[in-house]
Amino acid sequence: MPYKHNQNRRHKIEKARYKVTNWPEYNKALRQRGDITIWFxxxxxxxxxxxxxxxxxxxxxxxxxxxxxxLFIRQVFHLPLRQTEGFMNSLTRxxxxxxxxxxxxxxxxRSISLPRHVLSQPMERVAS
Structure with a gap:
């Protein structure tokens, strides 16, 4: 049954609409979403x-x-092996x-010889 019973008589609550009042902070927050910091x-x-x-x-x-x-960098960013090598080279540069x-x-x-639990650990370890 796709429609609810008595839908036309129900009180309709509209979705809350939010208005941005602090545009500089909002703009800065949007730019920081794409910021990535990685170090060894x-x-x-x-x-x-x-x-x-x-x-x-x-x-x-x-x-x-x-x-x-x-392997963790490869898993986090969904990179092929060659791109993983390039990404890590750029980090060291x-x-x-x-x-x-x-x-x-x-x-x-070498990934074949590593224990399987290393490759299947939760991503919180990497992202923290």
């Missing part, structure tokens, strides 16, 4: 390279933290940092 903490920069394991073979170039960071960013193939290969 000093602890993250210090842990970017993996610790030496002493095992035979070529050591890993990036720590699990670096790969997880790339803006920060004037000298850390090297994992390339897209390293991110892809």
């Amino acid at each position: 903490t000093e602890e993250a920069l210090a842990a970017w390279r993996p610790a030496k394991t002493g095992a035979r073979g070529r050591p890993q170039e990036y720590s699990d933290l670096a790969i997880e960071t790339a 803006l920060m004037k940092s000298t850390i090297s960013i994992p390339d897209y193939s390293s991110i892809s290969k």
Whole structure:
């Protein structure tokens, strides 16, 4: 039944209409909605390279933290792997940092070896 019973006799409450009275503040708030601030903490920069394991073979170039960071950024912004690499490169340029960013193939290969719970954590951890 698409219509309510006695609809034509009901009291109609109109939707409240709001009028903006502080345009400069409203305009500033609208501009700030698009503002994004991302940075790497000093602890993250210090842990970017993996610790030496002493095992035979070529050591890993990036720590699990670096790969997880790339995967979180990829998940938050819905980026393909190549764009994730480019985005992280632009972040390090803006920060004037000298850390090297994992390339897209390293991110892809290392994401397989990470525990599944790392990739499926809630987004509040990233967005906080």
